[in-house]
Amino acid sequence: MVLPTDTELLKAQADLWRHSLCYLTSIALKCAVELGIPTAIYRLGGAATLSSLATELSIPQSKFPFLGRIMRFLTSSGIFTTDDSSGEGTYNLNLLSKLLVDGIVLDGDAHQKAIVLTTTSRYYMEAALGLASWLKKDTSPPVTSPFQDLHGATLFDDSMACLDPEAHELFSEALAAHDNLGISVVLQKCPELFKGIQSLTDCCGGDGTTARAIIKAFPDLKCTVLDLHPVINKISADDTIEYVAGDMFKIIPPAQAVMLKLVLHFWNNEDCVKILTQCKKAIPPREEGGKVIIIDIVVGSTSKEMLEIELLMDMLMLAVTNGQQRDENEWCEIFMKAGFSGYKIVKKLGPRGIFEVYP
Template sequence: MAAQAQSTVVPTDAELLQAQAELWHHSLSYLTSMALKCAVELGIPTAIHRLGGAASVPDLITGLSLPSAKLPFLGRLMRLLATSGVFAADNSTQEEMYRINALSYLLVEGVTDDRHINHTSYVRTAASSRYIEAALQLPDWFKKDVPTPPFEHHHGVKLFHETMENHDPDYHKIANEALAAHDNFGVDVGLREFRDTFEALKSITYCCGTNEDDTTARAIVKAFPHIKCTVLAKPKVIATIPRADAVINYVAGDMLKFIPPAQAVVLKLVLHHLSDEDCVKILANCKKAIPSREDGGKVLFGDIVVDSSPGLMLETHLLMDVAMMTMTQGRERDENEWREIFMKAGFRDYKL
């Protein structure tokens, strides 16, 4: 017998007014992304940085050589971005000033800080017409029994793939720059955080993922010169990698088929691009490539674990998950979903 339907609780007047404001917010939030993309393409973060880290709207009009008639409109754009946390607003002076904060620092070009990776390409890719057009296809995609994600179904090419390169080389280039910024950021933090783990290793195999980049492997051997490092990558990628660093051995191959043996296998932001089935295959190959746990064998991978705690981080994780659903065959996973993949790959235990 079907459960009795629960009656809908009628909201109060105050709740309805609040709900309308929230509905407006959700419906118009894409304009925050567009405003951020606009700021990046105008070069506003870099302009503020060059002006000493703080600038008024008239300063920006002059510094960016924008028409003076656009001053009130730029002020409205900056007000939204400051309210959204992209810039810090300083009201202590007669004229409102906008300052670089941690978020906009990631969008400044020409920073010499070793920890800094420019994320402008990420904004330009995530807020691009190609991403947006793919997302607009979601209702139609749900109605069709098709195996390809909306991006591929709509555009006829795969994101981060040579089919995209052949179709639109300029977009392929910036999308891969965005992927590299996404994947390589925070490597130094991770190496410091898990220094004891890496110091105990004698050899690793680093598997190049979607970004086909050995930056993380180079950072590992620089921080821990005693580690013998093998990089597994596609033959086309290996042909383009400079061989000045003799401490790294490059092997052409596919991690779905084979992973060169080492004490540990390292993957960074690889698995969230892939289906559960492919993750199981790769982790099973990782298990074959390493010695037993008793003999020091490890698989180390950096990836997103969806956090159930409410707040900005959870919403960001879920936005990334829907982005993966829209653009790739992958997904973001919570701890239970990761555990299921580990067990299917033959592992008995894991540690977050």
């Protein structure tokens, strides 16, 4: 074995510290959200000194230095910025922390606070902490997620609502925040997805936020939203969209195109093939414009930073769902298994890819 140099050894040790401790970034972010730091900075005009921030947050004077250390860490992690130009250092909001301010709406209803509180909740953290023992436990298929195994409930399901209604509500809010951010970018960057289509079924379209944004841009499109009964029952009727309560594993309302936006990553390959098979039954042949539009994460970005995010999202799926994030080959495999003849990646928007899949 080639002996490492002292410099290499110190670097390896520092890297180990970083990997062992980076959970503290999530914890410090959770602390900022729980204290309402982004909203406090916003109320203070978008820039706050440590003392004005501490006063706004009602932090006792004895804790000011500790708040200062947390702010230094959050700033170095890219969650806030600092400005020393006036002589007195201030903390400022950047785009990321603006997403966490109460009352600011960027890109529709995309308040992201619930995502931080959900992913750092004890339910999520405990599921991830139990990974090693979960892996060692031999269970017959279908394999349930560490989350289900530990908590005896399925995320976003009635079983979670029974276990802890408050947490269930928070998790559902986080899901909506996760799903709703981004549709306006898709509409701007890929209008060709919807141009020339007469009808669209948004399969698992939730409360219809995405469908409403599409209809606003393409008013002539006949749009149907399919989701489960409890979701559809909560929606107030409007005359632009048809809301259908049902199970996508049984039938999907027919349309020229079916869209699955941020749906398939929640399901294992077997279920994805079943869902896609139903999609194929719902659309006409390719010559008549039949297609399935899929918007979901595609693992494999060349940028190291983006790839890390894609893989973190896969680890999240592993810990709390039965699904996974897929690379292009894995996507292609499920399309072909469901009997589709081809596909195209229309665009890659950050970690998300937009596919058209043809019957």
